[in-house]
Amino acid sequence: MSTKKQLRIGLIGCGFMGRTHSNGYLRVKNFFPDLAYQPVLKAVCSRTESKARAFAEQWGYESVETDWKALIARNDIDAVDICTPNDMHAEIAIAAAAAGKMILCEKPLARTLKESEGMVDAIEKAGVANTVWYNYRRLPAVTLAKQIIDSGKLGRIFHYRANFLQDWTINADLPQGGAALWRMDADVAGSGVVGDLLSHCIDTALWLNGSITNVTAMTETFVKERMHQLTGKVEKVNIDDACSFLCRFSNGSLGLFESTRYARGHKALYTFEINGENASIRWDLHDLNRLEYFDNADDSTLRGWRSIHVTDGDQPYMDKWWVPGLGIGYEHSFVHQAADFLKSLETGAPCSPTFKEALETQKVCQAVLDSAASGAWKDTEAL
Ligand SMILES: NC(=O)c1ccc[n+]([C@@H]2O[C@H](COP(=O)([O-])OP(=O)(O)OC[C@H]3O[C@@H](n4cnc5c(N)ncnc54)[C@H](O)[C@@H]3O)[C@@H](O)[C@H]2O)c1
Numbered sequence: 001m002s003t004k005k006q007l008r009i010g011l012i013g014c015g016f017m018g019r020t021h022s023n024g025y026l027r028v029k030n031f032f033p034d035l036a037y038q039p040v041l042k043a044v045c046s047r048t049e050s051k052a053r054a055f056a057e058q059w060g061y062e063s064v065e066t067d068w069k070a071l072i073a074r075n076d077i078d079a080v081d082i083c084t085p086n087d088m089h090a091e092i093a094i095a096a097a098a099a100g101k102m103i104l105c106e107k108p109l110a111r112t113l114k115e116s117e118g119m120v121d122a123i124e125k126a127g128v129a130n131t132v133w134y135n136y137r138r139l140p141a142v143t144l145a146k147q148i149i150d151s152g153k154l155g156r157i158f159h160y161r162a163n164f165l166q167d168w169t170i171n172a173d174l175p176q177g178g179a180a181l182w183r184m185d186a187d188v189a190g191s192g193v194v195g196d197l198l199s200h201c202i203d204t205a206l207w208l209n210g211s212i213t214n215v216t217a218m219t220e221t222f223v224k225e226r227m228h229q230l231t232g233k234v235e236k237v238n239i240d241d242a243c244s245f246l247c248r249f250s251n252g253s254l255g256l257f258e259s260t261r262y263a264r265g266h267k268a269l270y271t272f273e274i275n276g277e278n279a280s281i282r283w284d285l286h287d288l289n290r291l292e293y294f295d296n297a298d299d300s301t302l303r304g305w306r307s308i309h310v311t312d313g314d315q316p317y318m319d320k321w322w323v324p325g326l327g328i329g330y331e332h333s334f335v336h337q338a339a340d341f342l343k344s345l346e347t348g349a350p351c352s353p354t355f356k357e358a359l360e361t362q363k364v365c366q367a368v369l370d371s372a373a374s375g376a377w378k379d380t381e382a383l
Contacts, residue, residue, distance in 0.1 A: 004038035006078070007342060010071045010101075012092060013083030014046045014055040017106050017133070021081055022059040024334035028342065031320045031335065037342040045071045068092055072099050079129075082106055086195065087188045090115040093355075097126035104341060106133050108199040109358045111190025113366040113383060116359050123355045131341050131351040132358040134203040136270065138336035140328070141291040142204065143316035144308070145274075145281050148293070149208055154276025157253040160209045162272040164197035165263035169223075169241060176237060178229030184239060185228070192239030193259040194219070194365050197270075201257055202364045203353060204272060210251050212364050214379045217245035219372040222262055245368050289327040 009025060011018055025039040044061040045068050046052035052064035065071040068088075072080060072095055079102035082092050090110045096103050103123065109116040109132055123130050136142055148154070169184065176184035183189050183196055206212065219240035228235040242260035249255060263269070270285035280294045282305075291308045298304075311327055313319040317336050321328055337351075344351035353361070363383045371378040 002038055005036055005345075006040045007037045007102075007345065008040045008042040008076055008078045009081055010043045010045065010065075010074065010077035010079070011041070011061070011081045011083060012045045012068045012071060012088075013085075013106075014044060014051055015083065017083040018044070018055065019059075020135075020331055020334045021083060021104075021133070021338070022055075022061075023331055024338035026060065027332075027335045028338045032339040032342070035339060035342045036346045039338065039342065042077055043071055043074065069095065072096050072101060078102060079104060085182045085188050086111050086190050087182075090119050093119045094122040097122040097128055100126060100128060102129040103355075104131050104133065105355070107203070107358065107361075108190065108195040108365065109355060109362050111188075111195070113359075113362045115190075116355075116362040120355045120359050129341075129345060129351070130355050131337070131344075132353050132355060133334070133337060134200060134353050134358065134361075135333035135337055136200055136204055136285075137207055137353075138317070138333045138340065139288050139330075140316045140318055141283055141289060141308075141310040144291055144310050145283060146208055147316065148279075148281060149274070149276075153279050153295070154274065154281065155278035157209060157249075157251055157274060157276045159275040160205055160249065160253055160255045160272070161274075162201040162205060162255075162257050163269060164193070164201050164259040165266035165269040166193075166197070166261045167264045167266055169261040170264065172223045172226075174223075175227040175229045176235070176239075177231075181229060184226065184237065186238035189239060191365070191369055192219075192221070192241055192243075193261060194240055194243050194368055197259040198243060198245075198257060198368065199361050199365055200270065201259065201272065203358070203361045205249075205255065205257075206357075206360055206364070207353070208272075209249050209253060209255075209274065211249065211360065212247045212255065212367075212380055213250050214377050215245050215247040215364065215367045215371050216377045217243060217368040217371040219243045219369070240369075240372070243368065243372065245371070247364075285330075288330065 041061045045065040080096040082105040247255040273282035282292045341351045367378040
């Protein structure tokens with residue numbers, strides 16, 4: 001019998017993220033033994049009972065629900081974890097906050113800025129602990145980038161560049177909508193690559209390089225009509241397949257962002273590069289344990305890009321894993337966020353990004369979409 005304080009989790013949505021979060025809660029017990037709190041997988045909710053039962057058995061949930069409202073109404077749930085498609089985030093989060101539950105919500109916060117603002121209001125009114133799963137912040141190499149930037153080693157920052165490239169929607173016969181393809185349906189997803197992929201790039205950028213003041217963007221929908229799986233009819237596609245935008249940060253640096261699902265050969269190529277007066281940093285999700293660093297103060301005969309394998313015990317999170325030199329993976333970012341959320345309950349400090357912090361990402365996403373629609377620069381502070 002554990003002597004730890006319990007955080008009783010109610011998970012909603014048994015898809016991709018339902019699995020990564022469940023894995024996070026399970027692993028945190030083994031690898032973060034010093035935490036005062038321990039997650040207890042109390043209940044999982046899927047609309048289909050057989051699916052919920054199979055998921056509960058696979059991941060060790062004690063019980064199942066088929067209606068998320070019933071899950072929220074339970075007295076034996078402390079925290080609600082929202083792993084549903086984007087159209088459900090606001091309704092569930094607002095109801096969970098009203099029921100006094102802590103909330104861990106998948107990104108993007110919601111489909112639109114307006115929906116997101118309603119969520120932040122509800123959370124603030126309820127005063128419940130909350131976090132949004134912008135998990136890339138918690139890959140050790142990305143956290144190390146943050147530490148290097150905060151130490152001032154880069155000096156004045158001139159440029160921030162990020163890409164998130166995929167190729168899975170190039171096929172013009174791919175339908176839109178329905179269980180597997182909700183990302184193609186604007187009514188469910190809110191937007192295309194802007195909310196799905198650029199939101200990650202923007203969250204990391206705001207964290208590493210501060211606020212974005214204004215943007216100019218272009219979007220494109222390469223395939224304009226697709227069969228909708230729920231209606232069986234060919235319907236207009238309302239999501240953005242690709243988006244590029246330029247921006248200015250409040251620290252005076254310039255930003256260049258690109259995301260597309262039409263970059264043949266790329267499955268999930270998230271990269272960023274930051275160029276400062278004294279040094280530069282770059283990172284690539286496909287080689288996620290590595291951080292590249294160029295320091296202009298190095299001896300000129302030895303100067304060059306260093307490739308840092310971020311696996312040593314004095315680098316972020318790595319004292320919790322194996323031995324120096326052995327890498328970790330994508331899934332560990334979720335273990336780290338679960339650990340940081342549990343730690344935040346112990347310390348009382350918020351677990352970033354909170355809903356309020358994630359609202360800043362929503363503002364930039366909205367500014368990007370507005371600018372692409374109008375063709376004009378858009379000021380984020382005016383939103
Ligand atoms: N942090 C990340 O890196 C990351 C990666 C992928 C997805 N996401 C986000 O996570 C969320 C879920 O994405 P996913 O890839 O897991 O999708 P998914 O389609 O794999 O899973 C969604 C699940 O929600 C269930 N669901 C839908 N409506 C429901 C309802 N009313 N009640 C209960 N269950 C319901 C579906 O049946 C499905 O099992 C999205 O908001 C997405 O943007 C984040």
